[in-house]
Amino acid sequence: MKLFLLYIDPGSGSYLVQMIIAGVLAGLFYFKNLWFKIKSFFSKPKKDDSSENDNVNG
């Protein structure tokens, strides 16, 4: 089943590093969110300018 994986050796290193990075980014995301919540508590709501988005399903 996983024969095709042979030609890109994922290496446990690559998986491990992605887990660490994802962990760090999740922590950062948490604090960023918290910061925005605190900021928005003290300021008026602004219009959201969302950029070009590919997030289309279907």
Next chain:
Amino acid sequence: MADYFQHPASFKDPSGFVFRANDKFYRQVNQSYADDYHLLMSSGLYKILTDKKLLVPHAEVNENFTQSKDWYKTLLPEQLSFISYPYEWSFDELKDAALLTLRVMKIAVNHGMILKDATSFNIQFYQGKPIFIDTLSFEKYDASKPWIAYRQFCECFLFPLLIEHYRQIDVQKLLSVYLEGIPAQTTAKLLPRKSKFKLNIWLHVFLQSKVGANNNKPSNRTISFSKEKLLRLLDSLESTIKPLRIVTSVQTTWNNYYDETILSKDYLDAKEKIFRDFINDINNGRVMDVGCNDGYFSKILAEKNNNVIAVDFDSQCINRLYVSAKSNNITSILPFCIDLTNPSPAVGFNHSERQSFAERAKAETVTALALIHHLVLSKNVPLPDVANMLAGLTKKYLVIEFVPLSDEKSQQLIANKTNYHTPYDPPAFEKYFSQYFEIERQQVIPTTDRILYRMKKK
């Protein structure tokens, strides 16, 4: 059953392969890839990627050309006009190819698929933009797993871009040796200390170089990942790549060549007038502008021809041309970094995985403006060899400018040297080129001693 020829670069992935038959490139899908192919087509992923011109579109052909038992489907992809390799791309071409890969990956994840490989060879330039060409790179997404092609993406895209951004090293030279990408450990040694203080760079380069080096044993530990984590990883890669730039203050050979030369305005206008006259009736087939500099004349060629390949050895010139063509929506020029005195060789497995420049470059029309004095006077290539090389590239027409010894630029080139090949003058030039070409027209460019020729291949 038609004769077919399997593409020598298409052997790594057992999901299928590219072959040539009836003068067209096809892609065979094998049985083992049937489920993933079905998912690609039925999930709407193929449609959205091709609608956005991110993936090369194909038609299904109901014929088993290869008569193989593994056969599932034959695809006829839209045929590309020119194949180039990452070690021929300028900085912004590589950067756009990287961002394209991430964009394709993100859309795929939202359709329940991922890219199982992320090599830069999966990208080609087509109609002025990068496009993903490997239709068999998509596989069903297992949300509990990290991205299998993460390391490959970093080595093929992120690391070369970082090295050029921080060190102003022409990354084409490195990539022509590191065909599978530059390893994290090598990148960590090349990057300056200050880059460590950027969190994303520390994570993707320095952390990876340490973790990767110390964890080569297969691990049995269960890995839990999630779609949210994966998308955050992709965002992090994207936000690391987006701000990367090349420093343009570095003085290169052609930097502001036209601005500084005293020949500039009158000379350019006169040359343009004759050039336009010479190419007026040439508008079929591929045009190769060799030694294109900033692409001033490539753009003139592109007005009438939709298949102009512009090459120069100065990667910053090529980058400027790419960026300016992109911002002006010129889709008919593809600029690449090629040194005619050291063109891309045939490399990879069995010397046949990646073709040499000469094998790919033949063009109906070749233009070589203000180039010959650099080859003969700086690089000491004898005139007969220049004629032979250009005849090899040209199928039909050659428009070439002869820059005599008396010219100011030639004088600069020989100011500090005495050993160059002679005779180097119009009669010798005409004699050697007449071996391969018939000189149709010639005209001295007013205010200079330079001569523009139009020749037809014999």
